[in-house]
Structure formats: C-alpha cells, structure tokens
Amino acid sequence: MASERQKITAGKMVYTAVWILIWPVALLWLSGDWLWLEGWIFDVWFLALCFTAIISLYIKDPALLAERYKQPGEAGQKGWDRYVVYGLLLGFIAWAVIMPLDARRCEWSAGFPIWMKVVGVVGMVLSSILFYRALMDNTFASPLVRIQAERKQQVISSGAYGLVRHPLYLAGILMFLGAPLLLGSLYGLLIGVLMFFLLAARIVGEEKMLVNDLEGYADYRKKVKYRLIPFIW
Numbered sequence: 001m002a003s004e005r006q007k008i009t010a011g012k013m014v015y016t017a018v019w020i021l022i023w024p025v026a027l028l029w030l031s032g033d034w035l036w037l038e039g040w041i042f043d044v045w046f047l048a049l050c051f052t053a054i055i056s057l058y059i060k061d062p063a064l065l066a067e068r069y070k071q072p073g074e075a076g077q078k079g080w081d082r083y084v085v086y087g088l089l090l091g092f093i094a095w096a097v098i099m100p101l102d103a104r105r106c107e108w109s110a111g112f113p114i115w116m117k118v119v120g121v122v123g124m125v126l127s128s129i130l131f132y133r134a135l136m137d138n139t140f141a142s143p144l145v146r147i148q149a150e151r152k153q154q155v156i157s158s159g160a161y162g163l164v165r166h167p168l169y170l171a172g173i174l175m176f177l178g179a180p181l182l183l184g185s186l187y188g189l190l191i192g193v194l195m196f197f198l199l200a201a202r203i204v205g206e207e208k209m210l211v212n213d214l215e216g217y218a219d220y221r222k223k224v225k226y227r228l229i230p231f232i233w
Contacts, residue, residue, distance in 0.1 A: 123178025
C-alpha cells in the first residue's frame with residue numbers, strides 16, 4: 001500500500017485540490033452574486049464530496065486513487081471510450097458554466113418552486129452517498145473503460161453493486177439532474193439529460209467489453225438485473 005501511495009505525488013495532490021476548488025469559486029463568480037444561497041449549498045456539497053472521497057481513497061485504497069489519475073488513452077482504454085471521456089469533460093464544463101449564468105446572472109430560466117429545489121437537494125444527497133459507497137466498495141472503479149489485468153480485476157457484486165451494476169454512473173446522473181434543480185437552471189437540467197444519455201450509451205459499450213473479457217461478469221448480470229435504474233433499466 002505504501003508503494004501505491006508513492007505513485008501519488010505531492011504535485012498531483014496539489015493539482016487535484018486546485019482543480020476541485022476552481023469549480024465552486026467559478027460558480028459564484030459566474031453567478032455575479034457571492035451571497036447566492038443555493039450556490040453556497042452546492043459548493044459546500046461539492047467540496048465535501050470531493051475531498052472526503054479523495055482523502056478516504058488515499059488512506060484506504062491508494063491503488064484505486066492512482067487508477068483514477070489515469071488519463072484518456074492510457075493503459076489499454078478502449079479507443080471509442082476516449083471520445084466519450086472527452087465528451088463527458090466538455091459536458092461537465094458546459095453544465096458548470098451554464099447553470100450560474102442561467103439561474104442567477106442572466107436569469108434565462110424562470111425561478112423554480114421550492115419543492116423542485118428540495119428534490120434537487122435529495123438527489124444530490126443520494127448522489128454523494130452512492131459516489132462514496134461505490135468507490136469504497138469497488139477497488140476497480142476506473143474512470144476509463146478498460147480491463148485492469150495488471151491489478152487482477154474481479155467482478156464486484158456487493159454493497160452498491162448489489163443494487164445496480166453501475167452505481168457510479170447513477171451517482172453522476174443524480175448530480176447532473178439534482179444540482180440544476182437546486183440552482184434553478186432549466187438549461188443546466190437539459191445538459192444533465194444529455195449527460196444521462198451519454199452515460200447510458202457508455203454503459204452499453206462497457207458491458208459488451210466486460211461480458212467478453214471479465215470472468216464472471218455474465219453471471220453477475222443475471223444476479224443484478226438492472227444496469228442503472230432499479231426496476232427500470
């Protein structure tokens with residue numbers, strides 16, 4: 001475990017911290033209102049989730065943290081998935097930039113009722129629980145679609161992975177839909193829907209690889225029947 005931590009340099013950790021901090025600051029700056037309550041709620045939630053997950057992985061599973069530092073195109077990632085990763089990154093940037101412009105500075109969207117904001121908060125809470133649990137339950141939760149042969153990848157079927165086969169994607173979708181509901185951004189919500197379809201398409205391609213290349217995954221699909229949404233898909 002100590003050798004895995006050595007792969008995570010101080011430079012990487014500083015870069016990660018700066019990258020994480022950029023988004024909450026940018027959200028409030030783009031909104032034009034440093035006292036925006038909903039913006040502060042999102043920022044506190046986002047920072048708590050990111051730093052809790054990273055610190056927990058550094059302590060408990062540095063091998064997974066090192067895996068999650070891998071860049072597109074590395075370590076046998078499926079060629080098609082590089083384009084998906086870039087699409088997700090561009091979608092995230094557009095989502096993060098549009099929401100404060102739409103909801104606060106430019107007010108393109110009409111204000112959302114309080115019940116929709118509450119639904120958004122509930123979605124974000126569920127998202128954070130799923131993010132954390134999925135990362136703690138699955139040491140092979142790579143950000144890239146690839147088989148981690150060098151780490152002797154195995155099927156994980158317990159914890160969050162006993163609920164649906166792709167709990168990290170479900171967590172992401174709850175974030176992409178919950179945050180714009182809280183902030184009051186219709187355009188952010190539309191981008192969130194697009195991200196949902198992009199992640200769903202990625203799941204289809206990823207499962208083809210896992211069935212073909214990961215021993216036991218076909219049996220796991222029979223045990224846990226739903227890819228993303230319990231009782232639906």
